[in-house]
Amino acid sequence: MSVKFQKQEAKKHERKRVLYDMLRQSLRIRLVEEALASRYSKQEMRCPMHLSIGQEATAVGVMQGLLEQDQVFSTHRAHAHYLARGGNLKRMVAEIFGKKTGCAGGRGGSMHLSDCSVGFLASTPIVGGSLPLAVGTALAAQMDKKDQATCVFFGEACTEEGVFAESLNFAALKKLPVLFVCENNLYSVYSPLSVRQSKSRSRIKIADAHGVTSRRGDGNDLEALWDLSVWARGELSEGRGPVYLDLDTYRWREHCGPNYDNHLPYRTEEEYLHWKSLCGIQRAKQYLRINDETWESWKKELEKEMHEAFLFAEQSAYPERDTVNRYVYAE
Numbered sequence: 532m533s534v535k536f537q538k539q540e541a542k543k544h545e546r547k548r549v550l551y552d553m554l555r556q557s558l559r560i561r562l563v564e565e566a567l568a569s570r571y572s573k574q575e576m577r578c579p580m581h582l583s584i585g586q587e588a589t590a591v592g593v594m595q596g597l598l599e600q601d602q603v604f605s606t607h608r609a610h611a612h613y614l615a616r617g618g619n620l621k622r623m624v625a626e627i628f629g630k631k632t633g634c635a636g637g638r639g640g641s642m643h644l645s646d647c648s649v650g651f652l653a654s655t656p657i658v659g660g661s662l663p664l665a666v667g668t669a670l671a672a673q674m675d676k677k678d679q680a681t682c683v684f685f686g687e688a689c690t691e692e693g694v695f696a697e698s699l700n701f702a703a704l705k706k707l708p709v710l711f712v713c714e715n716n717l718y719s720v721y722s723p724l725s726v727r728q729s730k731s732r733s734r735i736k737i738a739d740a741h742g743v744t745s746r747r748g749d750g751n752d753l754e755a756l757w758d759l760s761v762w763a764r765g766e767l768s769e770g771r772g773p774v775y776l777d778l779d780t781y782r783w784r785e786h787c788g789p790n791y792d793n794h795l796p797y798r799t800e801e802e803y804l805h806w807k808s809l810c811g812i813q814r815a816k817q818y819l820r821i822n823d824e825t826w827e828s829w830k831k832e833l834e835k836e837m838h839e840a841f842l843f844a845e846q847s848a849y850p851e852r853d854t855v856n857r858y859v860y861a862e
């Protein structure tokens with residue numbers, strides 16, 4: 532066996548190992564959200580909850596290319612981003628339960644996850660609200676001459692707002708290391724793209740026209756997303772300015788809440804089944820030839836971890852009543 536061949540084999544092996552890990556992470560996110568959904572009606576979680584079931588691959592794939600020192604911002608649909616970034620599961624569940632041990636002290640709930648220890652600065656439910664925060668964070672890093680990128684996730688509806696253009700423009704002007712990640716799941720609540728954006732409107736071209744390098748990607752292909760994010764992070768390191776990714780994906784459940792809503796007339800069962808057949812988790816499972824035994828053992832381990840996280844959340848205390856006004860303004 533030649534040295535070159537051995538090196539190639541080692542590289543392939545290493546790639547597979549990373550993909551295994553990415554698949555396991557995606558499965559973990561799916562199971563966590565399914566567990567949240569199945570317990571939501573118990574009324575222990577009293578905040579609105581937007582699930583990413585069906586969209587896990589975009590979070591895991593993009594995060595794979597980021598570096599430890601990078602900063603991440605998210606939206607109302609934040610669980611997958613938080614977990615894929617290495618956020619603590621117990622603290623996330625406790626946050627959704629409104630408990631003191633939550634990652635935002637129980638004051639934010641599902642839509643305001645935040646954990647500086649893993650570079651997950653904030654998620655905000657104001658559509659478009661995270662964009663200028665990310666651009667400002669990148670500007671600060673540039674002024675401090677830090678090798679730090681900022682990644683911001685948002686839905687395609689955000690690209691209809693003025694703040695999208697302003698953020699792209701400023702980031703391009705200052706050549707800021709921002710990775711803009713648009714998760715295009717075709718809907719804004721009940722409104723399809725067809726009633727919101729002209730058919731001839733191209734988000735990629737809009738980003739390009741602002742001077743932002745842009746690429747479209749398959750949001751259900753873990754391996755391709757990994758390559759895309761490594762490429763994008765490389766661009767940011769080279770100081771070539773921001774990158775925009777537009778990823779095709781689909782949320783399987785209702786916009787807000789634990790249920791399926793395919794009986795509502797805003798989208799069809801056929802469309803849902805089509806996207807379900809493209810599931811990033813199933814595709815990676817087949818590609819990596821994960822057998823049923825391994826799959827079941829992963830599920831068992833993950834279910835144990837989840838059980839412990841829910842127990843932690845249930846047994847944690849609520850924040851003290853007399854601290855309710857704290858953290859509203861800088862102290």
Ligand SMILES: Cc1ncc(C[n+]2csc(CCOP(=O)(O)OP(=O)(O)O)c2C)c(N)n1
Pocket residue numbers: 607608656657658659685686687688689716718719720786
């Ligand atoms: C500025 C603003 N307008 C409206 C809303 C209400 N709202 C919450 S989520 C949402 C849909 C956003 O769609 P998209 O950005 O595509 O993200 P998705 O929910 O599809 O992940 C809307 C309109 C809001 N939170 N903020």
Ligand SMILES: [Mg+2]
Pocket residue numbers: 686687688714715716717718719720
């Ligand atoms: Mg959307």
